[in-house]
Amino acid sequence: MAGPMVRAEAVHKRYGLLEVLKGITLEVAPREVMCLLGPSGSGKSTFLRCINHLERINSGRLYVDGTLVGYEERGGRLHELPEREVCRRRTEIGMVFQRFNLFPHMTALENAVAAPVLVKKEPRAVVTERARKLLDRVGLSGKIDAYPNQLSGGQQQRVAIARALAMEPKLMLFDEPTSALDPELVGEVLDVMRQLAEEGMTMIVVTHEIGFAREVGDTLVFMDEGVVVEAGAPREVIANPREERTKAFLSKVL
Amino acid sequence: MTINEREGHHPEEIRAVPLRHPGRWVATAVVLVLVAMLVHDMVTNPRFGWGIVGQYFLSSPILHGVGVTLELTVAAMALGIALGVALAIMRLSPNPILSGASWLYIWFFRGTPVFVQILFWYAISALQPTVGLGVPFGPEFVHALSNNLVTSFIAALLGLGLNEGAYYAEIVRAGILSVDHGQVEAAQSLGMRRAQLMRKIVLPQAMRVIVPPTGNETISMLKNTSLAVAAVVGELLYQTQNIIARTYETVPLYIMASLWYLALTTVLTIGQYYVERHYARGTSYALALTPFQRVRRNLSTLRRIPFATTSAEGR
Ligand SMILES: Nc1ncnc2c1ncn2[C@@H]1O[C@H](COP(=O)(O)OP(=O)(O)O)[C@@H](O)[C@H]1O
Numbered sequence: 001m002a003g004p005m006v007r008a009e010a011v012h013k014r015y016g017l018l019e020v021l022k023g024i025t026l027e028v029a030p031r032e033v034m035c036l037l038g039p040s041g042s043g044k045s046t047f048l049r050c051i052n053h054l055e056r057i058n059s060g061r062l063y064v065d066g067t068l069v070g071y072e073e074r075g076g077r078l079h080e081l082p083e084r085e086v087c088r089r090r091t092e093i094g095m096v097f098q099r100f101n102l103f104p105h106m107t108a109l110e111n112a113v114a115a116p117v118l119v120k121k122e123p124r125a126v127v128t129e130r131a132r133k134l135l136d137r138v139g140l141s142g143k144i145d146a147y148p149n150q151l152s153g154g155q156q157q158r159v160a161i162a163r164a165l166a167m168e169p170k171l172m173l174f175d176e177p178t179s180a181l182d183p184e185l186v187g188e189v190l191d192v193m194r195q196l197a198e199e200g201m202t203m204i205v206v207t208h209e210i211g212f213a214r215e216v217g218d219t220l221v222f223m224d225e226g227v228v229v230e231a232g233a234p235r236e237v238i239a240n241p242r243e244e245r246t247k248a249f250l251s252k253v254l
Numbered sequence: 255m256t257i258n259e260r261e262g263h264h265p266e267e268i269r270a271v272p273l274r275h276p277g278r279w280v281a282t283a284v285v286l287v288l289v290a291m292l293v294h295d296m297v298t299n300p301r302f303g304w305g306i307v308g309q310y311f312l313s314s315p316i317l318h319g320v321g322v323t324l325e326l327t328v329a330a331m332a333l334g335i336a337l338g339v340a341l342a343i344m345r346l347s348p349n350p351i352l353s354g355a356s357w358l359y360i361w362f363f364r365g366t367p368v369f370v371q372i373l374f375w376y377a378i379s380a381l382q383p384t385v386g387l388g389v390p391f392g393p394e395f396v397h398a399l400s401n402n403l404v405t406s407f408i409a410a411l412l413g414l415g416l417n418e419g420a421y422y423a424e425i426v427r428a429g430i431l432s433v434d435h436g437q438v439e440a441a442q443s444l445g446m447r448r449a450q451l452m453r454k455i456v457l458p459q460a461m462r463v464i465v466p467p468t469g470n471e472t473i474s475m476l477k478n479t480s481l482a483v484a485a486v487v488g489e490l491l492y493q494t495q496n497i498i499a500r501t502y503e504t505v506p507l508y509i510m511a512s513l514w515y516l517a518l519t520t521v522l523t524i525g526q527y528y529v530e531r532h533y534a535r536g537t538s539y540a541l542a543l544t545p546f547q548r549v550r551r552n553l554s555t556l557r558r559i560p561f562a563t564t565s566a567e568g569r
């Protein structure tokens with residue numbers, strides 16, 4: 001039996017005096033799609049950033065695929081990992097940002113090829129072949145040589161997904177991937193994510209797209225002010241929220 | 255009535271009576287008179303000695319001096335750029351010792367005149383004619399006796415290059431800071447290490463901000479190499495002064511040197527344009543005009559101001 005892909009145990013995160021995560025405990029199984037909902041400022045982005053150690057947590061434990069994130073436990077103490085090891089573990093986790101963050105000086109293909117060649121030292125020809133297939137899969141085979149500023153928001157976000165997939169990650173983190181898009185472009189990005197979910201990718205998706213959460217999500221977690229308020233099967237939570245805060249939030253986004 | 259029909263009422267191009275600008279006419283007249291006086295003086299006044307300018311312009315000591323000027327410019331810029339990039343990255347490092355050291359360096363070298371720095375290194379090279387390489391405070395492994403010529407060139411190189419590093423560090427730092435932090439996060443999330451993401455993601459984007467001032471710095475450097483005269487380096491000004499010492503033709507020879515500096519900086523200005531074009535990839539910014547386009551555009555606006563009625567042909 002494989003263990004959970006992500007396990008958070010009482011994760012706390014502070015910025016100075018501001019406590020942003022106040023004890024997050026949850027598990028994400030392999031092949032599971034977890035949708036994370038919550039008002040702005042509730043700590044959703046911070047939690048995602050802790051998972052690939054872009055932020056370090058102040059207390060609690062965070063595991064990805066059974067391995068402690070950012071530290072090594074030896075002799076009952078936590079030891080910081082060297083940069084090399086932190087980076088190696090990040091290669092196994094893909095991340096997609098609200099504002100795409102494509103590299104503007106590289107074409108779509110170069111965006112997808114750069115990291116596997118540079119970081120994983122894979123042969124360029126092999127990576128290029130894989131990147132072409134991925135761009136084709138997200139419906140951009142005709143835009144391979146376009147620079148990001150020549151692409152629409154929806155196209156840019158699909159390149160960003162292909163770029164993350166080119167690293168062959170075992171976990172994908174999406175931080176409001178459609179929030180910066182014009183309404184008519186949201187669908188094309190959600191379709192790519194839906195397809196990825198069907199292929200069995202483990203995903204944590206921060207989103208305000210309730211429809212996506214209901215149809216694609218296996219679990220829905222509602223966060224507010226740094227704590228998990230409610231979690232369960234998406235249909236259940238959306239139809240019959242138990243907590244007042246969940247009800248109030250859902251009534252605003254539905 | 256359709257819109258098309260209405261359009262048909264005034265199909266001809268507007269030819270309005272242009273507004274008169276009497277002030278511009280007066281200003282233009284004053285400038286033209288001054289320019290005419292200057293040109294007249296330059297042509298007729300024998301002290302300009304145009305014959306002498308022409309006689310020495312391509313003489314072998316001057317050509318040699320131009321060569322040394324170029325060598326010194328390239329070497330000092332290379333040193334300055336390498337140092338500047340390193341100092342900028344140090345300055346932005348989370349390590350307080352590294353960023354503090356960088357701050358101190360910049361503070362010191364920006365706060366003292368280049369001319370004094372050149373004189374200082376020249377004095378050192380004269381005092382200590384050997385150069386050693388080894389463990390700090392420990393034994394020296396390599397020990398070289400430097401001859402006089404090399405030390406004066408190196409004194410000038412150190413003076414100009416170390417000073418340039420301090421200024422260039424600030425240019426690079428501004429460039430790095432101009433790159434959106436989301437770029438760093440995206441690169442980190444792909445597993446890139448700090449050095450890798452600096453080289454492949456941040457610096458190439460910072461170049462757009464770094465290149466234009468680099469052109470300025472190179473042009474400045476080319477002219478500042480003339481300060482190396484104080485360290486007895488045989489560059490353009492040194493050779494010019496040598497000839498002056500023999501011939502006493504001060505004015506023509508300084509004019510000749512100035513013409514050389516002007517020619518070299520013009521070439522650099524053109525080069526800068528092409529480098530900027532290269533780093534504009536993937537941006538929506540309009541490309542900078544070529545120097546030729548700029549000259550043409552300036553000429554056409556010049557022509558347009560006093561003769562406003564012919565503005566249509568001005569372009
Ligand atoms: N680098 C930071 N420094 C200080 N405060 C931060 C930083 N990043 C986020 N915060 C604060 O943490 C809180 C949670 O932010 P975030 O995780 O982005 O929320 P969400 O993604 O749910 O909108 C906010 O109050 C935000 O201001």
Ligand SMILES: [Mg+2]
Nearest residue numbers: 044045046175
């Ligand atoms: Mg957020």
